[in-house]
Amino acid sequence: MTAQSYLTELFSLEGRVALVTGGSSGIGRGITGALARAGARVVVVARREEELAAIVAELTVDGCQAAWVSGDLSTRDGVRAAADEASAVFGEPDILVNSAGINLRPPMGELTDEEWDTTLALNLEAPYLLGQRFGPGMAERGFGRIIHISSQQAHRAFVQSGAYGVSKGALESLARSQAEAWSPYGVTCNTLVPGFVMTPLNQRLSADPDRVAALAARTLVGRNGLAEDFAGAAVFLASRASAYVTGQSVFVDGGFSVH
Numbered sequence: 628m629t630a631q632s633y634l635t636e637l638f639s640l641e642g643r644v645a646l647v648t649g650g651s652s653g654i655g656r657g658i659t660g661a662l663a664r665a666g667a668r669v670v671v672v673a674r675r676e677e678e679l680a681a682i683v684a685e686l687t688v689d690g691c692q693a694a695w696v697s698g699d700l701s702t703r704d705g706v707r708a709a710a711d712e713a714s715a716v717f718g719e720p721d722i723l724v725n726s727a728g729i730n731l732r733p734p735m736g737e738l739t740d741e742e743w744d745t746t747l748a749l750n751l752e753a754p755y756l757l758g759q760r761f762g763p764g765m766a767e768r769g770f771g772r773i774i775h776i777s778s779q780q781a782h783r784a785f786v787q788s789g790a791y792g793v794s795k796g797a798l799e800s801l802a803r804s805q806a807e808a809w810s811p812y813g814v815t816c817n818t819l820v821p822g823f824v825m826t827p828l829n830q831r832l833s834a835d836p837d838r839v840a841a842l843a844a845r846t847l848v849g850r851n852g853l854a855e856d857f858a859g860a861a862v863f864l865a866s867r868a869s870a871y872v873t874g875q876s877v878f879v880d881g882g883f884s885v886h
């Protein structure tokens with residue numbers, strides 16, 4: 628056996644279909660590129676069409692198979708419509724990545740019902756509903772991978788964790804509940820936990836060089852995260868290689884969380 632065929636057996640996503648929410652920007656965009664280049668046919672779901680078309684065009688030029696569906700995942704009807712449309716493209720997904728998320732940062736005392744509802748709807752309920760939609764089919768087919776993206780704020784409160792921290796804490800619990808339900812049938816459910824990654828999500832914080840440098844200094848690696856830092860972990864969690872890894876929170880944070 629050559630090294631190439633050994634690695635293909637472990638990690639190749641050829642023949643798999645993936646659905647990535649929030650795959651048009653930041654961490655989700657990085658993961659979309661990784662899964663597609665590892666061989667999966669990927670459908671990207673988010674709202675803005677221009678950004679969606681851009682990532683799909685980039686991947687198509689690279690010889691990958693990718694498509695996009697525009698949908699608002701902050702309502703139940705929106706999630707259902709997007710799920711139906713996305714699975715009509717390449718078929719039911721074998722891999723589901725929930726990266727779409729928002730972080731509104733009002734101080735806890737000023738948090739409105741609307742901010743609470745929107746945060747929980749997009750960051751927690753959409754991943755739950757997509758799991759309900761696709762998890763049983765994955766279990767029936769005997770293979771599936773569900774990957775959530777949570778946050779340091781699932782583990783500790785800082786910079787106005789508010790509703791966001793609550794949604795991310797619950798998301799890691801959701802991964803464990805899904806793992807309990809479907810791991811016996813070949814469906815693993817895990818969470819990637821980023822540190823600070825410079826993306827449009829934290830544009831305001833990224834514009835403050837002192838804060839950015841202070842956050843980088845808090846890692847062990849000595850720099851903040853990049854979208855491409857998630858490629859290896861995402862391919863691993865999406866591949867056959869991770870068959871015995873389930874219900875876990877995998878920190879991809881340059882050591883931010885360990886000191």
Ligand SMILES: NC(=O)c1ccc[n+]([C@@H]2O[C@H](COP(=O)([O-])OP(=O)(O)OC[C@H]3O[C@@H](n4cnc5c(N)ncnc54)[C@H](OP(=O)(O)O)[C@@H]3O)[C@@H](O)[C@H]2O)c1
Nearest residue numbers: 649651652653654673674675699700727728823824826828
């Ligand atoms: N960046 C960080 O430092 C960091 C740290 C910890 C955790 N995370 C988590 O990582 C995930 C990705 O974050 P990111 O930094 O990559 O964010 P980002 O660059 O802002 O990307 C967010 C993605 O979600 C989509 N989205 C937002 N609202 C949506 C809605 N209502 N319906 C459908 N799609 C929607 C966006 O596209 P549209 O706006 O076009 O819909 C975009 O594709 C999030 O869950 C975030 O909480 C990020």
